Amino acid sequence: MTVDPAALQRQVSAPVVHRETCPSTNDIARAEARAGATDGTFVIADEQTAGRGRTGNAWASPPGGVWSSTVVRADIAASHVGRLTLAGGLAAADTAASFGVDARLKWPNDVVVAAADGSDQSKLCGVLTEAVIDEVPVAGKPVGSVLPETDPANADMSFAVLGVGVNAALDPDSLGDLDRAVTTLRAERGAVDPTAVAATLHEHLRTWVSRVQTAGGMDDAVAAVRERSATLGKRVRVTRFDDDPVTGTAVAIDDRGALVVERPDGARVHVTEGVCQRLRRA
Numbered sequence: 496m497t498v499d500p501a502a503l504q505r506q507v508s509a510p511v512v513h514r515e516t517c518p519s520t521n522d523i524a525r526a527e528a529r530a531g532a533t534d535g536t537f538v539i540a541d542e543q544t545a546g547r548g549r550t551g552n553a554w555a556s557p558p559g560g561v562w563s564s565t566v567v568r569a570d571i572a573a574s575h576v577g578r579l580t581l582a583g584g585l586a587a588a589d590t591a592a593s594f595g596v597d598a599r600l601k602w603p604n605d606v607v608v609a610a611a612d613g614s615d616q617s618k619l620c621g622v623l624t625e626a627v628i629d630e631v632p633v634a635g636k637p638v639g640s641v642l643p644e645t646d647p648a649n650a651d652m653s654f655a656v657l658g659v660g661v662n663a664a665l666d667p668d669s670l671g672d673l674d675r676a677v678t679t680l681r682a683e684r685g686a687v688d689p690t691a692v693a694a695t696l697h698e699h700l701r702t703w704v705s706r707v708q709t710a711g712g713m714d715d716a717v718a719a720v721r722e723r724s725a726t727l728g729k730r731v732r733v734t735r736f737d738d739d740p741v742t743g744t745a746v747a748i749d750d751r752g753a754l755v756v757e758r759p760d761g762a763r764v765h766v767t768e769g770v771c772q773r774l775r776r777a
Contacts (some may be wrong), residue, residue: 496664497541497558498689506694509535509565509701518545521625524564524656528627534568537697546660547623554621559665559681561693565700567655569708576626576655577768578707580604581716581752583622583657586699588723590661591619593695596683599725602745602754603768607725608678616725617667617678623658657700663692714750721748730777731756735770742777 500513510533517523517540524538540563543556556562571578580603587606591598598619601607606620662670662679664687670677680687706712721727726745733741733756741764747755753765754774 496689498539498561498693500539502690503537503539503693506690507537507697509533509537509697512536512538514538514540516540516542516544519543519547519658520562520564521547521623521656521658524566524658525625525627528566528568528654528656532566534566535697535701536566537693538564538566539693543660554660555670556660557665557669559663559669559689560679561659561661561663561689561696563660563693563696564656564658565697565704567657567704569652569655569704571652571655571708573626573628573652576624576628576652577603577752578713578716579626579655579657579704580622580624580768581720582703582707583624583659583700584620585716585719585723586696586703587620587622587659587661589699589703590692590696591680593699594680594684594687594692596680598723600720600723602720602724602726602748602774603771608683609725615676617676618662619678619680619683620659620661623660624655625658626655627653657704659696659700661692661696663687663689713752717748717750717752720752724748726754726774732775732777733766733771734773734775735766736772737770741766 504511520538520540541558543562546554546556584600588598598606604622607616608619609616664681667677707716729745731745741756743756743758746757753767756764
């Protein structure tokens with residue numbers, strides 16, 4: 496079962512752009528945005544042939560999943576683009592909850608379902624935020640490394656594409672031979688309608704993207720991330736783009752949404768989404 500684009504369009508207030516198959520919905524959404532697509536335009540595909548994560552790693556996207564990208568034209572400074580990743584994760588977790596699945600947020604951009612004893616985490620959703628800043632695409636890396644002459648605090652975000660993939664009406668074994676545990680809404684709660692999942696996701700995305708644009712809404716988002724975190728309290732190793740790896744215990748999420756890692760010597764390091772290349776359990 497795949498998304499019914501006509502039924503989806505009746506359920507969401509923004510334009511829906513549907514593809515049966517495409518390399519990446521983020522690529523389609525970026526092209527639509529450059530052509531003038533309005534805020535909230537929802538790109539969805541039955542299948543992606545070159546789906547990717549935030550550092551370019553492959554993301555299996557067969558029929559039955561909800562593979563989506565939303566055009567975001569928001570009043571957010573380039574230095575605050577990570578807020579959109581928080582919004583995407585919370586929207587995906589809220590969507591899972593709407594279908595009876597207790598999903599948690601693995602900082603910075605995964606939504607997972609934990610085993611009953613907490614010993615394992617299986618990935619349910621992934622988030623990929625790609626911002627176009629001063630007309631240059633920036634994805635999964637700090638603005639300064641792509642635009643070395645640009646002050647992120649003053650750069651203009653032309654638009655962003657918020658990609659969210661949800662393993663919905665498919666079985667985990669259809670996602671291929673992956674290097675980590677995965678799960679799906681079907682595996683957790685039985686049959687689901689991908690169209691309903693997509694419509695619910697878009698509604699939650701619009702809500703959270705709007706909220707993180709205000710100081711009070713961002714405070715609410717950070718509080719929600721802390722409450723639903725699957726990372727806090729765990730020993731982690733963070734590989735960074737711009738510095739040495741950090742190994743220690745994830746002890747907090749600060750008011751900006753950065754992960755605070757306490758090293759064995761007691762020193763605390765604040766790691767933002769933009770400089771995090773990879774996070775693993777240590």
